Amino acid sequence: MEELEPLAIQTDIYLDWLLGGTIPRDARDEPTAELRRTAEVLQRSLVRFHPSFRFEERLADRLRxxxxxxxxQLGSVIPFQGAAPPASSDVHADGRGRGLIVGGAIASGVSIAGALFVWRRSRTGAAPAGTEQAL
Amino acid sequence: MFRRVKGEVLERERPIPYDADRSAVEAARRDPRAFEALYRKYVAQVYSFALYETRDQHAAEDLTEQVFLHALRGLPRFREAGDGPDSTFRVWLFQIARNALANDRRWARRHPQAELDDAFAVAAPSDPAEEIAARDLAARAWSAIDDLPDDRRRALILRYVEEMSASEIGQVLGRSEGAVRVLVHRALRSVAERLKD
Structure with missing residues (x-):
């Protein structure tokens, strides 16, 4: 290993230049041309990757x-922008509108649709459309 | 810069380098919510290291998560000069990554599951260049890197991808600065040999 150290130091200096983007014109021919070429191939090949935005934000949430x-929090409050002005009952004392909880909204929507369906059936006594066709 | 040791030998006194993250680390110590700045700065570096090591996107994400959670919880114990004069937050973070990786590998050996991807399918650099020859060269380089012994490959990745100095890599891997230079040199020579074929 000791006999390799001078060569390794030259390689290290060359990598400093290469990665720093400044290779002096009067740089000596060490390391060898073959090693220099390999070092340049690796500089192009060994790139840094960025995680997905979704992962980065999820982990940021967890760290927070x-x-x-x-x-x-399982859902986050997002101000509902661009909609019609809220009814007076939807406005807090400080003037803010009611937030929308993303994540809970889908479940609420399904519940409301289910309640509406049951209510309509109880009023008309009709079977669901799919059932009628089957009969 | 030099000091006399035992009256005879001159030993170079190494200055304590300025840690670029010192103010951010101190802010995070005062208020852990400020840790986010350090997280944003290093998430891609840690993720890249994990991806090169695991070659699996999900494993890399798991490892990245472990590293930052551990770092956040352990920040009060982090001492800038705790592991030597060159110790910095970044070195500490990668030491955590290396340990987490070792733990994961030990666990995986005890609990063999699905095989890792054969190639760097996920990690393959997206090379939009149209030069087929260049792409072929890169593929051969990747294959050569894949076949390197762990310590050489890791040193090479830290040198290139994380742009760490030999001294920093030495602290991450628990090797001397000289040993790291030799590892990188040997790794380059091995890859060069493979590229000749």
């Missing part, structure tokens, strides 16, 4: 929750 010592 950990930092504040609070459990993670």
């Amino acid at each position: 929750a950990e930092a504040t010592g609070q459990p993670r």
